[in-house]
Amino acid sequence: MSKVRTKVVPFPVPIAIVSSIIKRKANFATYGCFGLLAPRPITYVYIGSIEPHYTNTGIKENGYFGVNIPSTDQMTETDYVGLVSGHKTDKSKVFRTFSGEADEVPLIRDCPVNMLCKLTKTVDLPGRDIFIGEVLETYVNEECLTNGKLDFKKINPLLFTSATAKYWELGNIIGSAYKEGKILLKP
Numbered sequence: 453m454s455k456v457r458t459k460v461v462p463f464p465v466p467i468a469i470v471s472s473i474i475k476r477k478a479n480f481a482t483y484g485c486f487g488l489l490a491p492r493p494i495t496y497v498y499i500g501s502i503e504p505h506y507t508n509t510g511i512k513e514n515g516y517f518g519v520n521i522p523s524t525d526q527m528t529e530t531d532y533v534g535l536v537s538g539h540k541t542d543k544s545k546v547f548r549t550f551s552g553e554a555d556e557v558p559l560i561r562d563c564p565v566n567m568l569c570k571l572t573k574t575v576d577l578p579g580r581d582i583f584i585g586e587v588l589e590t591y592v593n594e595e596c597l598t599n600g601k602l603d604f605k606k607i608n609p610l611l612f613t614s615a616t617a618k619y620w621e622l623g624n625i626i627g628s629a630y631k632e633g634k635i636l637l638k639p
């Protein structure tokens with residue numbers, strides 16, 4: 453097998469819509485650079501956000517942000533809030549929202565999964581802020597559960613890769629984690 457040296461390859465990832473409050477108004481923006489850290493005992497999320505974004509102002513001012521995971525049904529709105537900035541365009545009415553218990557930032561009603569996050573650390577990288585937040589509350593649409601468990605087929609997350617600037621959808625389950633490798637365990 454021969455290898456070709458290439459640029460960094462951004463793999464398809466679930467996209468996030470980050471909600472924030474700036475000057476007492478909601479703002480929403482799209483993030484492919486997002487992920488979960490350390491699921492237990494505390495879950496953190498990170499987002500990588502280019503510095504001029506209006507979202508950065510809101511997170512720094514308010515100290516809270518929402519991470520909303522859209523399904524493929526919300527592709528148009530998700531793309532839109534990633535095309536225009538809150539600096540120039542009022543995006544506060546693009547989504548129907550609800551308040552979590554802490555009620556610090558609005559969360560998006562139509563997104564199947566929502567996380568309310570408290571900013572714990574900001575890592576200052578050249579040209580961008582990496583915001584790390586503790587997940588205080590998580591919500592999921594009831595119809596996306598099967599026997600009380602998250603059903604990713606029902607959530608149908610919108611996936612994105614910046615390598616080709618395309619949206620994708622999820623494929624099929626092909627195995628069980630912590631089980632498939634057991635076949636190679638020595639007796």
Ligand SMILES: Cc1cc2nc3c(=O)[nH]c(=O)nc-3n(C[C@H](O)[C@H](O)[C@H](O)COP(=O)(O)O)c2cc1C
Binds near residue numbers: 482485502507538
């Ligand atoms: C599919 C997609 C993915 C994006 N991912 C990121 C990202 O990971 N980090 C980032 O800083 N901007 C990202 N953007 C760009 C911001 O969403 C965009 O600049 C937005 O207008 C910022 O809004 P704001 O100024 O209201 O915060 C992405 C945009 C799209 C369409």
